[in-house]
Amino acid sequence: MKQITQQLKLPAELDNLDRVIGFLETKLEQCDCPMKVVTQICVSVEEIFVNIANYAYPDHMGECLLELTLAGEDDAYNKMVLCIHDSGKQFDPLKKEDPDITLSAEERQIGGLGIWMVKQSMDQVEYRYENEKNILTLTKTW
Secondary structure (H helix, E strand, O other), X not given: OEEEEEEEEEEOOHHHHHHHHHHHHHHHHHOOOOHHHHHHHHHHHHHHHHHHHHHHOOOOOOEEEXXXXXXXXXXXXXXXXXXXXXXXXXXXXXXXXXXXXXOOOOOOOOOOHHHHHHHHXXXXXXXXXXXXXXXXXXXXXX
């Protein structure tokens, strides 16, 4: 199995969302990831990055580190593992109860829909808190 890992570290502010998405699109397209999968990954990461930028650092500006590993066999990559690190306040988004999508938007409680969409789009989503850092790991195979 072959693999490459690349990182992007930047301030966790909304102005950097385009840099995050551009980084992912470039790396995924370089390994012939299907556009549908690129879109699923980018929408998921947008949801997570926006939440980090808006909520992880309530009293100061913090950073976010994306660690992207692409893996595959022979000459083709077909798997992505993306670890998103932040040192903001501890928060496990996977503990949030899934929204009841059978209810109308007006009847549903606010919150939880974004992480639910991430869980639906990725093959695996894991959270851990380690060395005073939130680490959310997204895995997707194509």
